[in-house]
Amino acid sequence: xxxxxxxxxxxxxxxxxxxxxxxxxxxxxxxxxxxxxxxxxxxxxxxxxxxxxxxxxxxxxxxxxxxxxxxxxxxxxxxxxxxxxxxxxxxxxxxxxxxxxxxxxxxxxxxxxxxxxxxxxxxxxxxxxxxxxxxxxxxxxxxxxxxxxxxxxxxxxxxxxxxxxxxxxxxxxxxxxxxxxxxxxxxxxxxxxxxxxxxxxxxxxxxxxxxxxxxxxxxxxxxxxxxxxxxxxxxxxxxxxxxxxxxxxxxxxxxxxxxxxxxxxxxxxxxxxxxxxxxxxxxx
Amino acid sequence: xxxxxxxxxxxxxxxxxxxxxxxxxxxxxxxxxxxxxxxxxxxxxxxxxxxxxxxxxxxxxxxxxxxxxxxxxxxxxxxxxxxxxxxxxxxxxxxxxxxxxxxxxxxxxxxxxxxxxxxxxxxxxxxxxxxxxxxxxxxxxxxxxxxxxxxxxxxxxxxxxxxxxxxxxxxxxxxxxxxxxxxxxxxxxxxxxxxxxxxxxxxxxxxxxxxxxxxxxxxxxxxxxxxxxxxxxxxxxxxxxxxxxxxxxxxxxxxxxxxxxxxxxxxxxxxxxxxxxxxxxxxx
Numbered sequence: 119x120x121x122x123x124x125x126x127x128x129x130x131x132x133x134x135x136x137x138x139x140x141x142x143x144x145x146x147x148x149x150x151x152x153x154x155x156x157x158x159x160x161x162x163x164x165x166x167x168x169x170x171x172x173x174x175x176x177x178x179x180x181x182x183x184x185x186x187x188x189x190x191x192x193x194x195x196x197x198x199x200x201x202x203x204x205x206x207x208x209x210x211x212x213x214x215x216x217x218x219x220x221x222x223x224x225x226x227x228x229x230x231x232x233x234x235x236x237x238x239x240x241x242x243x244x245x246x247x248x249x250x251x252x253x254x255x256x257x258x259x260x261x262x263x264x265x266x267x268x269x270x271x272x273x274x275x276x277x278x279x280x281x282x283x284x285x286x287x288x289x290x291x292x293x294x295x296x297x298x299x300x301x302x303x304x305x306x307x308x309x310x311x312x313x314x315x316x317x318x319x320x321x322x323x324x325x326x327x328x329x330x331x332x333x334x335x336x337x338x339x340x341x342x343x344x345x346x347x348x349x350x351x352x353x354x355x356x357x358x359x360x361x362x363x364x365x366x367x368x369x370x371x372x373x374x375x376x377x378x379x380x381x382x383x384x385x386x387x388x389x390x391x392x393x394x395x396x397x398x399x400x401x402x
Numbered sequence: 403x404x405x406x407x408x409x410x411x412x413x414x415x416x417x418x419x420x421x422x423x424x425x426x427x428x429x430x431x432x433x434x435x436x437x438x439x440x441x442x443x444x445x446x447x448x449x450x451x452x453x454x455x456x457x458x459x460x461x462x463x464x465x466x467x468x469x470x471x472x473x474x475x476x477x478x479x480x481x482x483x484x485x486x487x488x489x490x491x492x493x494x495x496x497x498x499x500x501x502x503x504x505x506x507x508x509x510x511x512x513x514x515x516x517x518x519x520x521x522x523x524x525x526x527x528x529x530x531x532x533x534x535x536x537x538x539x540x541x542x543x544x545x546x547x548x549x550x551x552x553x554x555x556x557x558x559x560x561x562x563x564x565x566x567x568x569x570x571x572x573x574x575x576x577x578x579x580x581x582x583x584x585x586x587x588x589x590x591x592x593x594x595x596x597x598x599x600x601x602x603x604x605x606x607x608x609x610x611x612x613x614x615x616x617x618x619x620x621x622x623x624x625x626x627x628x629x630x631x632x633x634x635x636x637x638x639x640x641x642x643x644x645x646x647x648x649x650x651x652x653x654x655x656x657x658x659x660x661x662x663x664x665x666x667x668x669x670x671x672x673x674x675x676x677x678x679x680x681x682x683x684x685x686x
Contacts, residue, residue: 129571133573222568224517224565225569226515226516226517226518226565226569227513227514227515227516227535227565227566227569227570228513228514228515228516229511229512229513229570230511230512230514231510231511231512232510232511232512233508233510234510251511252570255570256569256570256571259543259570259571259572259573260571262573281508281510281511282511284506285509285510285511285540286511286513286536286539286540286543287413287540287543287544288543289417289543289546
């Protein structure tokens with residue numbers, strides 16, 4: 119049964135609520151989202167609740183991080199449904215600003231990270247990470263949480279956020295939350311809603327394929343060889359492959375030949391839908 | 403007689419000191435400087451003391467805001483002298499980080515403002531305002547003051563800082579401090595130390611000339627006409643003129659013809675030294 123969740127829409131009201139918690143000695147965690155809440159987001163709320171006394175969830179579909187041909191206008195929006203789900207999951211407050219509150223007239227500031235962003239999703243989505251870095255900087259400074267939680271599904275994004283938070287001395291701890299998957303392995307994503315029934319049947323092959331890469335790497339197969347085999351497999355199944363990559367898990371630098379610790383990351387298109395996923399390769 | 407001033411060199415130590423003041427209910431103002439302290443800086447410390455219980459002065463010669471052919475290495479440095487002067491002026495703490503504390507290995511984040519920075523000093527000093535925005539964002543987030551004080555001599559810089567502080571929701575009030583001048587009108591600047599005796603004699607003509615522009619504007623003379631006359635005057639006195647401009651005092655948009663409220667801004671070279679100055683034109 120959905121409880122109601124308190125909702126604020128301005129920086130002023132958000133800060134007033136957070137200040138009251140601080141006054142009472144409570145700690146605060148922030149879970150930034152673009153709405154279209156699924157069990158992946160809810161797992162981040164659960165994690166946030168285990169790390170802080172109060173959990174703020176933000177809901178803002180950030181225009182800055184969408185390219186001109188991307189799905190900003192089509193992105194699924196249903197605040198009432200999201201609010202109910204977040205309340206049930208234990209979020210104490212929903213922060214849902216409108217675009218005018220986030221980007222007032224004359225807005226002209228950008229936060230950008232030059233390292234980590236050039237390739238992988240940065241190559242096919244120019245300006246995407248600038249948009250992420252700018253809005254996340256704002257959300258962190260608006261809310262001033264002790265911790266902020268981001269899903270590992272957007273693994274490159276998580277590293278970018280950790281980088282600018284360190285570089286700019288934003289006083290918050292960034293925590294990554296594990297990927298939540300469907301029973302067949304498909305990583306939960308708001309964009310899975312775009313998949314046709316036929317595409318939905320094929321989609322889990324993405325996860326199966328990168329797990330195969332991780333297994334191959336663990337057995338000593340070379341990184342270039344394993345990722346090339348994965349690309350062939352995905353293309354033969356009907357995916358258009360943006361990248362399949364084996365990278366250093368901290369720096370995202372490319373790895374070649376046999377690896378120890380690594381991250382396997384992939385982005386593909388299935389029809390009109392872009393899907394991303396990643397899995398760790400444990401140190402041998 | 404110089405008192406000693408407490409000095410910290412790390413973000414951790416700075417935050418520990420500021421947290422203790424907060425715990426005691428005290429407010430904090432930050433005065434960011436690049437050292438080479440003169441009476442202009444000290445007036446900002448005095449202003450800061452009138453606005454907050456505690457005053458932190460930072461001293462960091464920021465490499466990011468110097469161009470490759472500018473005077474980063476030659477910039478005057480004398481921390482002991484600066485520390486004594488700041489202590490006498492009533493600063494409670496000196497924060498003097500080294501470059502490794504500000505820009506650790508892997509540093510790769512930039513704060514940039516697209517509006518306000520394209521021309522005037524931005525035209526001749528590419529990347530300068532990115533460097534300012536990045537380091538000031540860091541200093542503000544490191545110290546977390548209630549107010550931060552910047553001199554109006556760097557008028558364009560002051561507007562840029564106000565802009566990104568608003569845009570990124572940095573929770574601080576930015577306060578401008580009036581320009582302090584020598585008896586002959588020359589605006590105090592750390593770079594005045596570079597002037598030869600002959601150049602020092604000529605230098606006050608910069609202030610005299612932009613005051614003449616302001617007078618002319620107040621009498622209804624057109625902005626283009628008045629600034630062109632000023633350029634001619636400065637060049638005939640031996641200055642190499644970077645710009646003399648009449649601008650909107652808030653947006654820095656160019657003004658033409660008769661004006662009401664405006665700011666007259668100028669940048670010139672005198673020998674190897676770059677000098678800037680500005681004066682208000684009151685609304686008629």
